[in-house]
Amino acid sequence: MDYQNRAGSKFGGGGVASQSATNADRRERLRKLALETIDLDKDPYFFKNHVGSFECRLCLTVHQNDGSYLAHTQGRKHQTNLARRAAREQKEGKGNDTAIPGLLAGVQPKRNVVKIGRPGYRITKIRDPGTRQNGLLFQFQYPEITPGTVPKYRLMSTYEQHVEEPDSKYQYFVVAGEPYETVCVKLQAREVDRREGKLWSWFDEDSKEYWVQILFKTDRDERYSAVPGLAPGQK
Ligand SMILES: [Zn+2]
Known part of the structure; x- marks a missing residue:
């Protein structure tokens, strides 16, 4: 992915640039779609830090944008940590x-x-x-x-x-x-x-x-x- 962007900006080649634009468009569309369906304000683990990146307070991971945070919340690591926390809270009677x-x-x-x-x-x-x-x-x-x-x-x-x-x-x-x-x-x-x-x-x-x-x-x-x-x- 990244090398396409680099190639595009360096040489200004029409084909490469439009390809990376398409990918960027697609990522942006996916990000918006996810944001429409998930309300980050209600997510207790979502945290925007002082340098403008996003952190998962559950997994202690850092993400460059809200879209990549959302992708993370659907991944195995986050889901497993959610499950582990739920199991622990259950044990503690919560x-x-x-x-x-x-x-x-x-x-x-x-x-x-x-x-x-x-x-x-x-x-x-x-x-x-x-x-x-x-x-x-x-x-x-x-x-x-x-x-x-x-x-x-x-x-x-x-x-x-x-x-x-x-x-x-x-x-x-x-x-x-x-x-x-x-x-x-x-x-x-x-x-x-x-x-x-x-x-x-x-x-x-x-x-x-x-x-x-x-x-x-x-x-x-x-x-x-x-x-x-x-x-x-x-x-
Ligand atoms: Zn997480």
């Missing part, structure tokens, strides 16, 4: 008021693998500081997972599962990682925000911990998403 998920029930294992029991787990109630969306952070421990295997999760409607009588008030969050038993967490049937950065999973190969974050749509977004042609998050 959690929010999301309804507690229901039972953790075992699903019938497949017969072709010798199962070694359920993974350890922790579930933390979280809230996105920007959008005030409530959600859950799942952490599963798979210390003896089959080498080369990454756990997988799936959200299932009540009608797809065969463990309990269907009840439309609930949905199921299912996680598999062999040779562990597949486990299932029963959740309220609220609509999950599937946008990138909202719904994500990550397997930490070193600690063998599997993280999944779910954020539920706000009541407002759920109403809007029912309007044809209006995608969630757009204005």
Whole structure:
């Protein structure tokens, strides 16, 4: 990216210059779009320092402009730190008021693998500081997972599962990682925000911990998403 800008300004070559202008345009459009959908004033970690750059107070990173800060907030580092902080606050009793998920029930294992029991787990109630969306952070421990295997999760409607009588008030969050038993967490049937950065999973190969974050749509977004042609998050 940068070498295009340098080449353009040095030689004034029409082709190169217009290419970098196009990239700049695109970045600017993306930046504006992000700023329309995210209100930085409500972000407790956003900080403009005395030299005019932007800092993330959560990750202690510095960014040249608000657009690059926003990109950072959607990245793995920031999301992981958010999740860790939420987990710590939960431990200290500063959690929010999301309804507690229901039972953790075992699903019938497949017969072709010798199962070694359920993974350890922790579930933390979280809230996105920007959008005030409530959600859950799942952490599963798979210390003896089959080498080369990454756990997988799936959200299932009540009608797809065969463990309990269907009840439309609930949905199921299912996680598999062999040779562990597949486990299932029963959740309220609220609509999950599937946008990138909202719904994500990550397997930490070193600690063998599997993280999944779910954020539920706000009541407002759920109403809007029912309007044809209006995608969630757009204005
Ligand atoms: Zn950050």
